[in-house]
Amino acid sequence: MTLPVPPDPDGDQSLADLAYRRIEDLVVTMELAPGARVSEHGLAERIGVGRTPVREALQRLAGDGILVTRPRRGMRVREIDLATQLRVLEARRALESTLVRRAALRRTPAQADRLRAVAAEFRRMRDASDPVPALRHDRGFVDLLLEAAANPFLASIIPLYALSRRFWLAHYARQTRFDPGAITDFHIRIAEAVAAGDEAEAGALADAFLDHVEAFARFVGLDLAVPA
Amino acid sequence: MTLPVPPDPDGDQSLADLAYRRIEDLVVTMELAPGARVSEHGLAERIGVGRTPVREALQRLAGDGILVTRPRRGMRVREIDLATQLRVLEARRALESTLVRRAALRRTPAQADRLRAVAAEFRRMRDASDPVPALRHDRGFVDLLLEAAANPFLASIIPLYALSRRFWLAHYARQTRFDPGAITDFHIRIAEAVAAGDEAEAGALADAFLDHVEAFARFVGLDLAVPA
DNA sequence: GCGGAAAATCCTGCATGCAGTTCGCCTGAT
DNA sequence: ATCAGGCGAACTGCATGCAGGATTTTCCGC
Numbered sequence: 001m002t003l004p005v006p007p008d009p010d011g012d013q014s015l016a017d018l019a020y021r022r023i024e025d026l027v028v029t030m031e032l033a034p035g036a037r038v039s040e041h042g043l044a045e046r047i048g049v050g051r052t053p054v055r056e057a058l059q060r061l062a063g064d065g066i067l068v069t070r071p072r073r074g075m076r077v078r079e080i081d082l083a084t085q086l087r088v089l090e091a092r093r094a095l096e097s098t099l100v101r102r103a104a105l106r107r108t109p110a111q112a113d114r115l116r117a118v119a120a121e122f123r124r125m126r127d128a129s130d131p132v133p134a135l136r137h138d139r140g141f142v143d144l145l146l147e148a149a150a151n152p153f154l155a156s157i158i159p160l161y162a163l164s165r166r167f168w169l170a171h172y173a174r175q176t177r178f179d180p181g182a183i184t185d186f187h188i189r190i191a192e193a194v195a196a197g198d199e200a201e202a203g204a205l206a207d208a209f210l211d212h213v214e215a216f217a218r219f220v221g222l223d224l225a226v227p228a
Numbered sequence: 229m230t231l232p233v234p235p236d237p238d239g240d241q242s243l244a245d246l247a248y249r250r251i252e253d254l255v256v257t258m259e260l261a262p263g264a265r266v267s268e269h270g271l272a273e274r275i276g277v278g279r280t281p282v283r284e285a286l287q288r289l290a291g292d293g294i295l296v297t298r299p300r301r302g303m304r305v306r307e308i309d310l311a312t313q314l315r316v317l318e319a320r321r322a323l324e325s326t327l328v329r330r331a332a333l334r335r336t337p338a339q340a341d342r343l344r345a346v347a348a349e350f351r352r353m354r355d356a357s358d359p360v361p362a363l364r365h366d367r368g369f370v371d372l373l374l375e376a377a378a379n380p381f382l383a384s385i386i387p388l389y390a391l392s393r394r395f396w397l398a399h400y401a402r403q404t405r406f407d408p409g410a411i412t413d414f415h416i417r418i419a420e421a422v423a424a425g426d427e428a429e430a431g432a433l434a435d436a437f438l439d440h441v442e443a444f445a446r447f448v449g450l451d452l453a454v455p456a
Numbered sequence: 457g458c459g460g461a462a463a464a465t466c467c468t469g470c471a472t473g474c475a476g477t478t479c480g481c482c483t484g485a486t
Numbered sequence: 487a488t489c490a491g492g493c494g495a496a497c498t499g500c501a502t503g504c505a506g507g508a509t510t511t512t513c514c515g516c
């Protein structure tokens with residue numbers, strides 16, 4: 001992703017922003033399957049806007065690595081594989097510790113309140129059977145962290161989360177070793193540490209979270225070597 | 229920036245890519261001054277392409293934070309100020325150590341050769357009076373590091389370098405405490421450490437480099453509080 | 457001469473048309 | 487049945503037209 005769109009006074013986003021969020025969601029939920037071809041015209045019809053805003057959204061998504069493009073040959077949804085996921089996590093490791101530490105350092109009281117509300121909402125979702133609502137809520141959590149960190153140049157972590165959520169969604173059901181609730185627990189604890197302004201704790205939790213996520217990726221990734 | 233464009237077999241880039249590089253260069257060299265308004269039509273005429281590729285380039289540049297956009301009200305070249313620069317360096321700190329370490333770890337022999345050639349070229353430029361060629365060469369250096377690191381998800385560091393180069397260009401001439409050659413020396417040493425595959429050394433140099441750059445920013449940034 | 461309203465200009469956001477290329481399918485030969 | 491070749495459909499990349507809104511200029515009252 002890119003720098004967040006400036007606060008919109010009117011509450012109306014551009015159609016391109018709408019298309020971005022809509023397509024990102026389609027990819028993360030795999031309603032658009034990994035490897036699927038995406039066409040400007042097709043998505044324009046599906047979303048109900050013209051080709052231009054869809055094209056702009058697609059280019060941003062390609063820049064984020066969520067779609068892959070071969071010039072002149074169209075775009076596809078990025079495939080899911082362990083090697084790519086490890087690269088995503090490598091980049092997340094670089095950014096995530098800084099993100100949560102700065103968020104803990106700089107969050108305003110109002111942001112702390114919102115973080116606690118987010119944590120409470122995660123608790124409510126803790127044991128839901130359908131994980132998709134929690135995933136969508138997670139996206140808002142990251143937006144909030146980024147806002148609290150007060151550094152828009154860290155925004156490139158956002159699409160990395162999108163790819164991570166998709167990876168998890170694609171694999172969590174096929175194994176029992178990693179409890180989905182554990183992920184949610186990390187989110188809760190990180191949200192609360194940041195809300196409390198505990199920089200060291202937030203950073204340590206982020207590191208531990210990434211260890212957990214990477215272990216999950218490597219564990220389920222064993223399957224990825226052999227054809228499903 | 230965004231993920232690099234896939235290798236183009238024909239050597240011809242899209243007009244949007246051309247526009248991106250051209251405008252980035254205009255901004256870094258401040259031929260487009262900080263705070264200047266940029267319009268699609270004006271740049272389209274200046275570059276000699278239509279509005280569409282220019283618009284695509286502008287949106288990428290805005291996503292990179294090189295331009296700032298107020299929706300419906302047009303885009304401006306980002307102003308230069310210390311607070312923003314410190315945020316840029318914060319993000320660079322998060323990414324840069326990982327970038328050079330992984331590049332040292334994964335560079336191919338051919339990439340090592342190219343890195344040594346880059347270092348030699350930096351040596352040649354070491355004491356040139358005009359710094360702009362060195363800046364342009366620096367951009368190629370970062371592209372090469374990114375290629376060697378074999379992780380396209382680290383590409384978001386590229387626009388951070390662009391902003392850093394502009395900051396340096398805007399201020400280096402107004403002081404004598406920081407020798408421009410010192411920057412070049414860091415580049416040379418980092419290139420050679422990465423070429424040699426010395427991960428620890430490359431990482432240490434990157435950290436030291438950032439300390440140096442941040443000290444420079446804070447030093448010249450004292451001026452920024454008072455009107456020039 | 458100055459402040460403020462109205463008009464003209466400029467600009468963005470979006471839709472759409474067009475050209476050139478790529479892809480997929482169909483046909484036919486082996 | 488398999489594969490090569492060719493044709494048609496579809497798609498991308500780009501230019502351009504249009505509408506709504508913002509900005510600047512102009513003009514009028516004071």
